[in-house]
Amino acid sequence: MxxxxxxxxxxxxxxxxxxxxxxxxxxxxxxxxxxxxxxxxxxxxxxxxxxxxxxLAKGDEIATAGGLLGKVTKLGDSYIGLEVAGGVEVQVQRSAVVQVLPKGTIK
CATH class of the missing domain: 1.20.5 (Single alpha-helices involved in coiled-coils or other helix-helix interfaces)
Incomplete structure (x- = not known):
């Protein structure tokens, strides 16, 4: 073939x-x-x-993923209370915390 x-x-x-x-x-x-x-x-x-x-402990100064800077006032299992300015407190998720700042950074 x-x-x-x-x-x-x-x-x-x-x-x-x-x-x-x-x-x-x-x-x-x-x-x-x-x-x-x-x-x-x-x-x-x-x-x-x-x-x-x-x-994290009460009184720590932190920065969140959204850009908020504040002082921790309340601690929960999945949320924290964050004092941002003049007594204004917001709740953010613990996972949103990006950085713990040195004491005295926020004035």
């Missing part, structure tokens, strides 16, 4: 041998880099943020 003879390609490697390892190696290296560049630092930041939120 059209093809006079067909030749099959032979491989000397056994299935699951070095060829499989060499094919999987780039994926393992990429996952390792992804873990150390993106996942691990994010987990570290989350752990530090959680510790900061748990350590």
């Amino acid at each position: 059209f093809i006079s003879s067909a030749f099959a390609q032979t491989t000397s490697a056994t299935p699951g041998g070095p060829d499989l390892l060499m094919q999987a190696l780039p994926f393992v290296v990429m996952f390792g880099l992804l873990y150390f560049i993106m996942i691990r630092p994010q987990m570290k930041r989350q752990k530090e943020h959680r510790a900061m939120i748990e350590a």
Whole structure:
């Protein structure tokens, strides 16, 4: 017919041998880099943020994600009372706290 003879390609490697390892190696290296560049630092930041939120106490001066600066007056499980100016108190979620400021920052 059209093809006079067909030749099959032979491989000397056994299935699951070095060829499989060499094919999987780039994926393992990429996952390792992804873990150390993106996942691990994010987990570290989350752990530090959680510790900061748990350590809040009355009288701490904080900054929120919305840009409010104030002094903590009440502490609840998921909300805190925040005095922002002249006795005005608002409630914000604990997770909205971005930073605990040094004492005396807000005057």
